[in-house]
């Protein structure tokens with residue numbers, strides 16, 4: 001347990017080395033939110049705006065989730081770099097179990113994501129119409145935390161299975177675009193589902209439906225916006241994603257990194 | 261007393277390269293054991309396996325009472341390692357690195373503060389403790405790597421070429437600190453390709469070549485073990501002919517003759533005072549003038565030559 005705390009300290013220290021960069025990123029995220037809200041609101045079909053109640057309100061939870069995604073994913077880049085510089089030899093020689101090391105890394109990634117996301121979530125809480133109950137608020141935090149560890153796990157699994165930075169970045173780009181754009185982060189799920197009749201691939205529609213980014217954003221929307229209605233499958237999808245990737249990251253980190 | 265480390269048939273293959281080849285070795289508690297070998301001999305690979313960082317292909321080792329394959333966690337609890345290449349992220353600082361290391365190794369807050377300051381000061385890294393690693397010189401990074409182990413004072417310290425890249429004053433300081441660490445009760449494994457370092461620091465030296473342990477003993481016994489108590493180095497004006505080579509070998513007290521370079525001969529022999537005039541005579545008769553003639557005592561270099569058939573410089577040139 002102590003070992004996990006040490007790993008968290010290590011990874012948070014690295015995170016804060018980039019504090020000004022992070023502050024810059026968060027500010028840009030917020031600026032994006034306001035600019036997109038104004039511009040897109042004017043571009044949208046009034047039918048859509050009537051359903052979702054303004055693009056700003058719709059997009060704020062989505063942006064919170066993408067911010068969480070990007071920041072939780074940063075741990076993978078660090079682990080990939082450690083591996084290339086063979087700093088992982090040092091990490092592997094420390095007096096702790098492989099499981100503690102791996103879980104420590106996954107948790108740091110997740111918690112760092114939560115920290116980064118908090119100003120974005122705060123913006124949602126302040127500017128969106130509904131005030132969540134304590135239970136709803138805790139459920140939001142729990143789901144976002146699970147999502148963050150799952151993303152952290154996904155990034156670690158990719159980081160240890162790719163040998164070079166280019167491969168890591170390519171894989172990261174692929175994951176980003178698939179998960180961001182096949183989701184309800186930027187556009188309502190019902191619009192994506194309605195594309196089925198015009199021949200849009202059903203695989204992509206299904207992906208958008210089970211995508212944990214969609215589910216997390218829609219859950220925040222359901223509590224803060226009253227739309228779409230809450231369903232337990234939202235939580236379930238995030239839990240499944242998170243369990244799969246947390247475990248596979250721990251496993252990959254323990255096995256692959258020791259191979260050579 | 262049972263050895264604190266016992267390595268049995270330890271083997272590591274990388275593809276078809278056998279980096280460590282059925283290595284056997286015992287390390288006694290409280291000694292400095294030098295692992296001497298040229299580039300690519302397998303020193304670092306052996307260390308990484310002991311540290312449970314990489315898995316052996318075959319064979320195993322026990323560290324303390326624990327097997328490196330069965331109880332790697334327990335093994336890591338006994339060890340402290342200073343790696344050959346400093347293992348640190350470039351954005352961190354010496355202070356963060358050693359302070360965190362000391363925490364992870366379980367030093368109390370008070371001891372940690374005291375020792376971090378003490379060791380960084382001794383290594384002349386206190387001033388630079390808040391600089392980024394990328395702004396440090398190679399030797400300074402190496403000092404930070406060493407500082408981790410010196411602060412930790414592990415039961416078993418493994419140091420891989422601890423003074424490579426470090427200036428001469430720094431080298432002596434680190435050698436003193438390692439000797440102190442040993443005197444305080446730690447066992448030390450010192451991998452090096454510097455003969456002098458191995459000689460002055462080690463209680464015993466193991467010579468490792470192409471992944472195999474050729475011999476392991478005290479430096480004195482190793483030097484005594486090569487035949488012929490004396491050595492003369494002769495430089496000739498022109499390349500020595502095979503004929504001269506044969507003549508030299510015929511002398512009763514000459515044990516061995518090596519041609520280090522075309523013009524340079526190294527002769528291992530007994531009763532040097534009696535034999536030198538005869539050798540000089542013979543060379544004069546053969547019309548092969550002597551440029552210089554020097555008498556020396558055997559060094560670890562000669563031990564190395566004796567067991568590998570290579571000088572350490574040659575071995576390094578031919579090293580993979």
Ligand SMILES: Nc1ncnc2c1ncn2[C@@H]1O[C@H](COP(=O)(O)OP(=O)(O)OP(=O)(O)O)[C@@H](O)[C@H]1O
Pocket residue numbers: 260274277278279280297298299300301302303304305306344453580
């Ligand atoms: N990760 C690796 N992959 C492939 N081959 C390796 C790897 N690590 C080491 N080797 C090979 O194993 C052999 C032993 O290398 P090792 O680093 O153990 O030597 P060394 O004795 O420490 O040498 P040096 O004095 O240069 O540090 C070399 O032939 C090296 O090329």
Ligand SMILES: [Mg+2]
Pocket residue numbers: 303304305344420
């Ligand atoms: Mg080495």
